[in-house]
Amino acid sequence: MTDSRLFGKPMITQEAMRRRVKTLGLQIARDYQDKDLLLVGVLKGAFAFFADLCRAIPIPLHVDFLKVARHIDKRRSDGGTIEIVSDITSDIKGQDVLIVEDIVDSGYTLTFLKETIQTRKPKSLKFCTLLDKTERRKVEITADYVGFEVPNKFVVGYGLDYQNKYRNLPYIATLDNVTEE
Ligand code: IMP
Ligand code: MG
Numbered sequence: 001m002t003d004s005r006l007f008g009k010p011m012i013t014q015e016a017m018r019r020r021v022k023t024l025g026l027q028i029a030r031d032y033q034d035k036d037l038l039l040v041g042v043l044k045g046a047f048a049f050f051a052d053l054c055r056a057i058p059i060p061l062h063v064d065f066l067k068v069a070r071h072i073d074k075r076r077s078d079g080g081t082i083e084i085v086s087d088i089t090s091d092i093k094g095q096d097v098l099i100v101e102d103i104v105d106s107g108y109t110l111t112f113l114k115e116t117i118q119t120r121k122p123k124s125l126k127f128c129t130l131l132d133k134t135e136r137r138k139v140e141i142t143a144d145y146v147g148f149e150v151p152n153k154f155v156v157g158y159g160l161d162y163q164n165k166y167r168n169l170p171y172i173a174t175l176d177n178v179t180e181e
Pocket of ligand 2: 042043044045046101102103
């Protein structure tokens with residue numbers, strides 16, 4: 001069944017994703033080979049990327065997860081508020097933490113996570129994102145590891161959702177007629 005309303009227009013194929021995740025995994029393994037890596041997935045969007053990425057990093061590591069909620073408020077200059085609604089259970093003091101995100105858009109979520117996690121005194125703190133939508137950035141911030149830069153289009157699949165659906169698409173697709181906040 002190929003219903004374009006259900007499946008959108010493919011933008012990044014499974015094969016391209018598989019190759020990029022493998023390269024990223026090896027790069028991260030090289031950078032962290034003498035460190036104590038804690039990989040933290042940001043739910044829900046990063047779950048598919050996280051599952052593939054952690055298995056592409058051939059060194060021992062720890063995993064944990066957190067969940068953030070962003071309450072958009074256009075009247076505020078910072079676009080709204082962000083909070084951690086489900087936190088990691090590990091003590092990260094002295095650990096080398098790598099946060100794994102699905103996509104960096106305005107950059108508010110990444111900035112919030114950077115400031116919040118930094119106060120817990122990890123030994124190091126870096127960010128990896130599958131997708132980077134640089135055109136929509138509102139605050140200057142970049143991830144340390146980026147899978148793919150994507151144009152200013154709403155994308156779904158491989159963990160990313162539109163109204164909590166499409167996360168199970170095995171590739172990244174664009175959806176037409178979706179207006180972003
Ligand atoms: P930011 O705080 O604006 O950078 O937003 C990041 C979050 O917004 C991501 O972690 C996603 O959950 C969501 N998001 C941004 N752009 C898209 C998109 O194109 N598709 C699906 N989710 C998106
Ligand atoms: Mg997210």
